[in-house]
Every structure is written in C-alpha cells, then in structure tokens.
Amino acid sequence: xxxxxxxSSEKIVTDLREKIIRGTIAPKTRLTHRxxxxxxxxxxxxxxxxxxxxxxxxxxxQPSPKTIIVTPVTSSDxxxxxxxxALLEPRALELxxxxxxxxxxxxxxxxxxxxxxxxxxxxxxELHWSFHKxxxxxxxxxxxxxxxxxxxxxxxxxxxxxxATVGVGSDWVEGENELLNLVEKNKYNQxxxxxxxxxxxxxxLVLKNLTL
Numbered sequence: 001x002x003x004x005x006x007x008s009s010e011k012i013v014t015d016l017r018e019k020i021i022r023g024t025i026a027p028k029t030r031l032t033h034r035x036x037x038x039x040x041x042x043x044x045x046x047x048x049x050x051x052x053x054x055x056x057x058x059x060x061x062q063p064s065p066k067t068i069i070v071t072p073v074t075s076s077d078x079x080x081x082x083x084x085x086a087l088l089e090p091r092a093l094e095l096x097x098x099x100x101x102x103x104x105x106x107x108x109x110x111x112x113x114x115x116x117x118x119x120x121x122x123x124x125x126e127l128h129w130s131f132h133k134x135x136x137x138x139x140x141x142x143x144x145x146x147x148x149x150x151x152x153x154x155x156x157x158x159x160x161x162x163x164a165t166v167g168v169g170s171d172w173v174e175g176e177n178e179l180l181n182l183v184e185k186n187k188y189n190q191x192x193x194x195x196x197x198x199x200x201x202x203x204x205l206v207l208k209n210l211t212l
Contacts, residue, residue, distance in 0.1 A: 008046035012036060013053050020059050020070055021122060021156050027072045031060060057150045071154070075210055078158050081151050082203040088148050089199070090192040092136035097183045097191065099138035105184055108134045112176050121160045128172050129156075135183065158206055 016036075019025040036047035051068055054060045062068050071077070100108075111134060115127040129152040136145055175198055182191035 008040070008042045009049040009053065012040050012042070012046060012050035015040075016050065016054060017057070017059060017153070018122070020054075021153075021160060023157075023160075025070055027070050029070045031068050031070065058154045073157060075207060077154075078206065078210065079203070081155050081158075082199060085148070085151055085155075086196055086199045088144060088151075089132065089136070090195050092139045092141065092144055092148060093183070093192055093195060094188060095139035095141060096136045097138075097188045098186070099140075100135070100183065101138075104134065104137070105180070108180060112173060112180070115173055115176070122156060124172075125156045125159050128176075131176050135180075158210065 016025065016031075025031075031051060033044050033047045033051065036050065037044050040047070051060060055062060055068070059071055060068050061071050108131060111127060111131045115124060115131070129149075132152070133145070133149065136148065139145060175194075179191055179194055179198075182188075182194060
C-alpha cells in the first residue's frame, strides 16, 4: 500500500467508524468499495483497505462474498463483547499492573482528570477506554491489547444511544480512581475483582435499557 493510499484509508476509516458509532450509518447498511471510493474521491484501493480495517475491528461483516454490511446491533452481540472483556481485561491488568511506572501513573491520572471535561458521549467513552488502555499498556501482549481495543470500539455503539436516558458512565471517574488506587498500592487481586464487578454491573445496566 502506498503512503498516500494509507493516509486516505485512515481518513475513511475514521469517518466511517464515527458514523457507524453514532448510528448515522445504520446497522445492516450495505457498503461497497465503489460507493465509498466515489464518496471520498479516492481510488478503489483505499476504499477496499478501509473496509478491511473496519472488518478486522468488527464494525462491518461480510455475510456473503459480494456483500459487506454494517454489523447488526443485537443483545447477543453486546453480551459477547462484555463476556470477552470480562475474560481478557482482568488478565491484561494482572500482567500490566506490576510493570507500570511512576510516569505511567501520572499519565493515567491526567486521563481521569480530562474525563471530567468530556464534551460528548463518544468523547467520554473514548477517554474511558484510554484510561483502561493505559492501565494495560505494560502487559507485553500486543495481540491481547488489540483484541480488547476492538471490543471497546464496538462497545461504544451500545453506550452512545442510551447515554442520555440511562446515564452509563456517570460514575466512571469515581470507579477509575478506586481501581487506580488499588493498582498503585499493588493490590492487584482486589483490582481485578473490582474490574470484573464493574464489567458485570455495566452489562446488566445496558441490557436492562437496550432498545434494538
């Protein structure tokens, strides 16, 4: 892939991902290489690469060889995401926690402070994931972190539509500080238990209010 095509693909991915998360492009909408190329004024190659990236993230799926659609939003998909988070994120925290440096903790504290100033549901959710990603950064398992990253990208699709009515994320800062304090004090077992509890609580809250 040429550098120019790579930049074009990145811009397309960023734009399409945001529209899918916000629901501007509805679930099950069909996407084609040609339509995307025409819309963004690029050749077929960046369009193809952009859809491949979105497919790897789980934002789009290919139900047949010639058809690519936006991944449907379903309760079973949400449960899958949360169950995988509950398995993978505690392990990432176990591996990373003991290796975090003083500088790392300072950076993580800054993320928590910035989250108080989130300007939108999407921005707040992204900051929340930045917090967790920073906690897991020293795990030394790039494939594990990439998998968790993709799960959280897709998770935002479920959080944003019900944000205003349910209040998902309203107590995130308090929970983040509690989790971070445990890790800083080397209380990793307690931190892992708290993380699992938070994931379980969020799962129940969203399922209770999920409208499809």
